[in-house]
Structures are given as structure tokens and as C-alpha cells.
Amino acid sequence: MHRRRFLLSSCATAGLILAEKGAAMPAAAQREISIGLTPVFLDHQLEFLKQLRSYLSERLSAPVRFVQRGSYREIVDLIRVSKLDFAWLCGYPYVRFRREMRLLAVPLYFGNPLYQSYLIAASSDKTTTSLLDLHGKIFAYSDPDSNSGYLVPQYQLLRAGENPSTFFSRSFFTWGHRKIIEAVGVGLAQGGAVDGYVWDTLNLLHPELTATTRVVSRSPELGFPPFVARSDIPEPVFRRMQQVLLAMSQDTQGAHLLKTLNLDGFVPGSDALFSDIETMARVVGKARK
Amino acid sequence: MKLMRFADISLRYKIPLRVSALVLITALVVTGIMVLREYDESRRDLVAHAAGLGRVLADTLTAPMIHDDLWRAFEVIRSPQRQGNSSFETLAAETVVVLDQNLLVFVSTQPHRFPLGINPAQLGGDFAGILARLESDESPVQQLLEPAGSGAIYMVTPIIAEGVLLGRLVLGYSRQVFTPRLGNLAARAALVTLIALAVVLPLSAWWGRRLADPLVTLAAAMDQVAVELPDPDKLAPLSTGDEIGHLATAFRGMLADLHEKQRLEQQMLVSERLAAVGRISAGIAHEINNPLGGMLNALSTLRRHGALDAQTEKTASLLERGLSQIRDTVAALLVEAKVESHPLTPHDIEDIHILVGAAATKKNARLVWDNRVDAMLPLNSTLVRQILLNLLQNAVQAIEPGGIVNCHSYVDAGHLVIVVENDGAYIPEERLPFLFEPFATGRREGNGLGLWVTYQIVRKLDGGLDVDSRPGLTRFTIDLPLPETA
Numbered sequence: 221m222h223r224r225r226f227l228l229s230s231c232a233t234a235g236l237i238l239a240e241k242g243a244a245m246p247a248a249a250q251r252e253i254s255i256g257l258t259p260v261f262l263d264h265q266l267e268f269l270k271q272l273r274s275y276l277s278e279r280l281s282a283p284v285r286f287v288q289r290g291s292y293r294e295i296v297d298l299i300r301v302s303k304l305d306f307a308w309l310c311g312y313p314y315v316r317f318r319r320e321m322r323l324l325a326v327p328l329y330f331g332n333p334l335y336q337s338y339l340i341a342a343s344s345d346k347t348t349t350s351l352l353d354l355h356g357k358i359f360a361y362s363d364p365d366s367n368s369g370y371l372v373p374q375y376q377l378l379r380a381g382e383n384p385s386t387f388f389s390r391s392f393f394t395w396g397h398r399k400i401i402e403a404v405g406v407g408l409a410q411g412g413a414v415d416g417y418v419w420d421t422l423n424l425l426h427p428e429l430t431a432t433t434r435v436v437s438r439s440p441e442l443g444f445p446p447f448v449a450r451s452d453i454p455e456p457v458f459r460r461m462q463q464v465l466l467a468m469s470q471d472t473q474g475a476h477l478l479k480t481l482n483l484d485g486f487v488p489g490s491d492a493l494f495s496d497i498e499t500m501a502r503v504v505g506k507a508r509k
Numbered sequence: 510m511k512l513m514r515f516a517d518i519s520l521r522y523k524i525p526l527r528v529s530a531l532v533l534i535t536a537l538v539v540t541g542i543m544v545l546r547e548y549d550e551s552r553r554d555l556v557a558h559a560a561g562l563g564r565v566l567a568d569t570l571t572a573p574m575i576h577d578d579l580w581r582a583f584e585v586i587r588s589p590q591r592q593g594n595s596s597f598e599t600l601a602a603e604t605v606v607v608l609d610q611n612l613l614v615f616v617s618t619q620p621h622r623f624p625l626g627i628n629p630a631q632l633g634g635d636f637a638g639i640l641a642r643l644e645s646d647e648s649p650v651q652q653l654l655e656p657a658g659s660g661a662i663y664m665v666t667p668i669i670a671e672g673v674l675l676g677r678l679v680l681g682y683s684r685q686v687f688t689p690r691l692g693n694l695a696a697r698a699a700l701v702t703l704i705a706l707a708v709v710l711p712l713s714a715w716w717g718r719r720l721a722d723p724l725v726t727l728a729a730a731m732d733q734v735a736v737e738l739p740d741p742d743k744l745a746p747l748s749t750g751d752e753i754g755h756l757a758t759a760f761r762g763m764l765a766d767l768h769e770k771q772r773l774e775q776q777m778l779v780s781e782r783l784a785a786v787g788r789i790s791a792g793i794a795h796e797i798n799n800p801l802g803g804m805l806n807a808l809s810t811l812r813r814h815g816a817l818d819a820q821t822e823k824t825a826s827l828l829e830r831g832l833s834q835i836r837d838t839v840a841a842l843l844v845e846a847k848v849e850s851h852p853l854t855p856h857d858i859e860d861i862h863i864l865v866g867a868a869a870t871k872k873n874a875r876l877v878w879d880n881r882v883d884a885m886l887p888l889n890s891t892l893v894r895q896i897l898l899n900l901l902q903n904a905v906q907a908i909e910p911g912g913i914v915n916c917h918s919y920v921d922a923g924h925l926v927i928v929v930e931n932d933g934a935y936i937p938e939e940r941l942p943f944l945f946e947p948f949a950t951g952r953r954e955g956n957g958l959g960l961w962v963t964y965q966i967v968r969k970l971d972g973g974l975d976v977d978s979r980p981g982l983t984r985f986t987i988d989l990p991l992p993e994t995a
Contacts, residue, residue, distance in 0.1 A: 358625060389626075392578065393578075399580060399584075403583070406583075406618075406620055407620035407621040408579070408580075408583055408616070408620045408625075
């Protein structure tokens with residue numbers, strides 16, 4: 221806890237310095253662009269990340285650095301204090317800290333900037349049909365800042381009149397969607413909430429992993445985890461980055477990378493996309509108080 | 510069918526079988542020892558590995574346990590199993606359970622078997638014992654637990670942060686992790702044993718044959734003894750100085766003794782028969798001699814006292830001739846030892862040379878005469894002459910025209926030795942036992958009493974008589990002891 225606070229304060233200072241420098245030297249072509257990544261996608265494919273980085277770096281004519289952390293929160297905090305230029309976040313932290321960041325682009329999944337949260341159970345579990353069947357069981361959340369892996373089940377329980385903090389006998393965070401699947405697969409948890417896009421993509425890449433689980437229910441479609449920029453991002457950099465992402469599906473290299481990501485492309489998106497998440501966040505936030 | 514016992518099997522097979530059994534037993538014992546050692550070593554490795562791993566994991570688990578971070582704890586205990594390291598794969602813990610301060614399941618690698626929050630003692634089996642042990646002994650030291658009758662061993666490591674016991678890490682290893690290693694070892698040992706057997710079997714078969722063959726030959730010869738005495742000279746010679754060599758030598762000696770005994774028995778049989786025949790014929794001869802003398806006297810009286818007509822004269826002559834022949838025959842049968850005679854001189858022997866020489870010349874035969882007797886001998890000359898004459902007459906008769914007859918006579922160590930040889934038809938073996946019986950002649954001429962008389966004389970003079978007859982040579986050897994000159 222001490223460490224966290226220290227990190228926050230130091231980041232804030234660094235961010236200020238960076239922001240000042242950014243203002244003093246606008247559109248510095250050689251300035252390194254930092255992009256924060258979270259487990260909203262399969263962030264463990266290092267080889268793929270290398271390709272993606274060199275692609276972006278080439279298109280942006282600037283060195284690109286990817287920043288990965290153990291939780292959403294750390295990335296969110298980094299971009300809030302402008303320590304990062306861009307980040308691929310979940311919709312939930314976006315709606316919470318919208319004023320401290322700018323929406324850059326939203327990925328297209330099956331042609332739409334939408335995805336679902338999946339409730340999964342072990343494939344050997346034939347009885348569970350809804351979240352409410354898991355009363356008194358052990359539940360795996362991905363990250364307290366995840367929409368699909370935390371906010372959605374919390375909201376659903378509240379809507380059903382349950383107290384999310386006592387409904388399960390025990391719950392824990394795995395800090396990644398892929399690990400939710402593993403935890404449910406080995407039986408550490410009887411249920412888990414997972415990013416539907418991650419589950420589907422893993423189902424294509426590692427069917428042996430997803431085969432240990434089954435999808436019990438799917439949430440309504442929600443805004444796909446967006447790319448955001450720090451609030452004080454210089455406009456040319458923001459534009460350039462947005463153009464690169466939006467045009468990604470139009471060149472073969474970009475299309476290939478998108479295919480690996482199991483995505484179709486990017487759209488600028490709008491805050492309206494995330495209004496449902498915002499509603500849920502409000503409900504859950506209120507309940508917590 | 511009766512089963513053959515191992516003891517009845519020939520040494521030829523017994524030796525290779527025993528050698529093979531010995532090889533197998535040796536291999537089994539050596540393999541057993543090696544497997545035991547390997548087991549011990551594997552167990553030591555495992556315990557060392559488990560102790561090290563336990564300490565590392567326990568150390569790493571302190572943070573997740575303080576933060577109650579189930580997933581991190583799970584990732585920590587799962588990490589050793591995820592290592593692709595092959596040497597660790599065999600040593601991978603089968604069960605990893607983390608117990609909290611109250612000895613309830615905090616997390617395990619097998620959530621289905623160890624549901625979170627339960628008391629593992631409820632599961633029974635090994636864990637009931639482990640929990641009992643941990644409850645009774647709260648000292649925070651690493652310990653190795655081997656529940657009795659269990660197929661697993663457990664390494665229990667305390668999880669301590671800042672001196673506070675947070676819980677326990679239990680690493681459970683199935684003893685079966687040793688099985689592949691031990692199986693490999695046993696397979697290798699079996700292969701080596703097979704190779705050793707492949708080398709040893711032919712070798713021991715050869716060796717067994719070498720050792721057994723003389724014994725087998727001896728055994729076969731011994732079996733033969735009951736049927737017919739084998740010729741000891743025909744047995745394969747054995748020059749070894751070991752027990753088998755001794756045995757063969759002893760057996761050969763025994764065979765020689767048996768042959769000698771057989772020969773003596775046959776000789777004795779012949780002598781006894783001849784003695785019996787002699788007694789009978791002597792008895793009969795005496796019984797005949799008395800009335801015969803009377804009858805001849807009566808005939809003589811008849812001749813002397815009356816002029817006989819021609820017919821009577823003729824009958825009387827006939828009777829006289831017949832009775833004379835009977836008397837001669839009986840006289841021949843009755844060998845008279847008490848015939849008065851002068852001592853034997855070389856001249857007596859030379860007389861016989863002249864007598865037989867004529868017959869030999871008539872048959873165009875060569876008579877080789879070798880008389881070395883040069884002094885007077887205290888022997889009945891009439892009887893000796895009779896012997897010489899009989900033997901030489903037989904010899905001359907036996908040879909083909911142009912054949913050879915040898916006669917040697919000499920004195921040797923107080924014995925007069927007479928050897929008569931001829932190269933005529935030899936005497937078949939089956940006739941030898943009956944050779945000296947009266948009327949046992951093989952020829953048409955002669956009365957068949959010559960050898961009988963010779964034998965009787967030799968016996969009366971306490972001498973010895975030996976016949977050796979084979980194709981091309983028939984030899985009679987007479988050996989007469991010279992009486993001590995009183």
C-alpha cells in the first residue's frame with residue numbers, strides 16, 4: 221500500500237514534467253511514444269507485441285514503448301498522471317476517469333465496437349445456468365477495474381437483489397482474463413466472469429484451455445475496451461495515432477496484426493458506446509457507499 | 510508318464526542348467542541390491558528436492574498469504590509443475606496443499622480434491638494422520654512425514670513471515686515417481702543378464718559336456734558290467750589327475766580285477782569238472798579192471814589147457830582182442846603216477862625228437878627243436894616223455910602239410926618248462942573249456958585221450974598247463990616243478 225502511494229506521487233510529478241516538456245517541444249518527431257497495455261486482450265504474446273510495436277513505430281515515425289503492469293489500476297493511474305501517452309483500457313476505468321483521458325479509438329469486433337462479458341463454469345459442471353446458481357460458491361474476478369470481469373457480475377448481483385460481497389463464499393482476483401479460465405478450469409473457482417472477446421479468441425488459439433470451461437451466460441453487448449490518450453496529449457500526436465489505428469485494416473501488415481488480434485479494425489467511437497457501462501458503474505459505486 | 514526329477518537329468522544338462530541358475534540368481538541379487546540402492550538414492554534426491562522446493566515455495570507464499578491472494582498462491586504452488594524441466598518432472602509433487610493457521614485448506618493444486626476452507630483431516634487417508642501430527646506438534650520446522658501404509662511421502666514446510674506462522678505447505682510425492690527409474694534399471698539389468706546368459710550358456714554347455722562326457726562314458730561302461738564285462742582297454746583314456754581321472758583309473762582296475770576273477774572262475778570250473786571226470790573214470794576203470802583181469806586170465810587158461818577147434822579159437826581170439834582193447838583204454842584212462850622210472854635225462858627228450866621227427870618229415874613239416882635241458886632232472890622220465898609225445902603228436906596232426914612245429918624245453922627257477930607250438934588250425938574258444946576232457950577230440954583219428962592223459966599227468970606232478978590258441982598259433986605250455994632233491 222505504501223508502495224502504491226509512493227508510485228502515484230512520483231508519477232504525478234513525472235507527468236507534470238513530461239507535460240511541460242511536451243508543450244515546450246511540440247510535434248517532436250523523435251519523441252518516444254508510450255502505450256500502456258492491459259489484459260483486455262492476449263497481452264502475453266510477446267512475439268506479436270514486437271511486431272505490433274514495430275508496425276506502430278514505423279507508421280508513427282517515432283519509437284514506441286509498450287508498458288505492461290500487473291493490474292489495470294496501475295496503467296489507469298499512469299495515464300491519469302500523463303505518464304503514458306496512450307493506453308488500451310477497459311471501458312469501466314474509462315467511464316470512471318473520462319475527464320482525465322481522451323477516447324482515441326475503439327476496436328471493431330465482428331464489425332462492431334461491442335463485446336460481452338461471459339459467465340463461465342467448469343465444463344464438468346452441468347447444473348449451473350446463471351450467476352445466481354453460484355450462491356455460496358467460489359468466484360473468480362479478473363480485476364477490480366475490469367468491466368467484463370468484475371463490474372458486470374457485480375451489477376447483475378445487485379440487480380438481482382443480492383449483496384455482491386456476501387453472495388459468494390469467497391472470491392478472488394486473477395488479474396487477467398486468461399487466468400480466470402484457468403482458475404475455473406482447474407476447479408479453484410466454481411465460476412468466473414471473463415471478457416467474451418478474450419474467451420472467444422483463446423477458443424480459437426488454445427481450444428484445449430477453453431475446453432475445460434463452458435460459457436454459462438453472456439451479458440448484453442457493451443462498449444469494447446477502448447484506446448485512450450492522456451488528456452494533455454498534443455493534438456498532432458493524437459491525430460497521428462488515431463489515423464494509424466483507423467487505417468490499420470487497410471494495409472496488409474496492419475490487417476495481419478488485426479487478424480492475430482481477432483479484430484476487424486478501429487472506429488473513433490463515442491462516449492455513447494459506454495453509457496451502459498457508466499450506468500452499471502454508477503449502480504455499483506452507489507451500492508458500495 | 511512319470512515326471513523326470515531334476516536329480517535324474519544327465520550332468521550334460523545339469524551343469525549348464527546350474528550355471529544358468531547361478532547366473533540368474535547372481536543377476537537377481539545384484540539387480541535387487543542395485544534397485545534398493547537406486548530406490549534409496551531416488552528417495553534421498555526426492556527428499557532433498559522436496560525440502561529445497563518447500564523452502565522456496567513457502568518463502569514465496571508468504572506475500573499471497575498475507576494478502577489472502579488466492580490466485581497468486583495458486584500460481585506459486587502450481588509453478589513447479591509447470592516447469593518443463595524433465596528431471597523435475599519425475600520429481601513433481603503429486604499433491605501440493607497450503608494449509609492456513611487453523612490447518613484448513615488455503616489453496617491446493619487439486620481444488621476438487623481439497624476444496625478451499627475444509628479441514629483436510631475430513632478427507633481421511635494420509636491427511637488425517639498428517640493433520641493429527643501437525644496439531645500435536647506445532648513447532649515450525651520442516652518435517653518429512655511418511656504415514657504408515659501409505660504410497661506417498663509428504664514434506665511439510667512451515668510458512669513463516671516475520672516469525673509468525675502463517676500456515677503450512679504440504680508437498681505430497683507418490684512413491685510411484687520412483688517406478689520409472691527403477692523400471693529402467695531393472696530393464697537394463699535384465700538386458701545385461703540376457704547378454705551374460707547368451708555368453709555363459711554355450712560356454713557352460715561346452716564346459717558341462719567336457720566335465721560330463723568321461724562320467725557319462727564311465728556310467729555307460731558300468732551299466733555294461735552287468736551284461737558283459739567291457740574291455741578296460743577300450744575305455745577312452747583319461748589322463749586327468751582329478752577325481753574323475755581317479756575314478757576312471759579305479760574303474761579300469763576294477764574291470765581288470767573282474768576279468769581276472771572271471772578267468773579264474775572259469776579255470777576253476779574246468780579244473781573241477783576235469784577232477785570230477787577223473788574221479789568217475791578212475792572209479793569205472795578200477796571196477797572194469799578187476800573182472801577184465803579175470804576174463805583175460807580165463808581166456809589164457811582156456812588156451813593153455815585145451816586144443817581148441819578152429820571156431821572156438823577164432824572166438825577166443827576175438828574176445829582176447831576186444832578185452833585187450835578195453836584194457837588199453839582203461840589203462841589210458843587210469844593214469845598211473847606211480848610208474849617206476851629213472852630220472853629224466855636230456856637223452857629222454859631227444860628220443861622224442863627222433864620219434865616225432867619221422868612223423869613230421871612224413872607231413873613235410875618243419876620241426877624246430879630247442880632243448881636246453883642239459884642235466885638229469887628228478888622227474889619221472891616215462892611221464893614226461895608221455896607228455897611230450899602227446900603234445901607233439903597232436904601238434905603234428907594239427908598242422909597243414911609244410912607247417913611248423915616248435916618245441917622248447919628248458920629249466921627255469923626250479924621248474925621244467927615245455928612249450929609246444931604249431932601254426933595249424935586254432936582251437937575255437939568255445940572248445941577250450943572241454944579241451945582236456947576224455948573223448949573230447951575234434952578229430953576223427955585218435956581216441957581222444959591224449960590231452961586228458963597229459964592233463965592228468967601234469968596234475969599228478971603238481972604242474973601247470975596253459976593253452977593259448979589263436980589264428981596262426983596254438984601254444985601249450987607245461988610247467989613242472991622239480992621236486993626238492995631229498
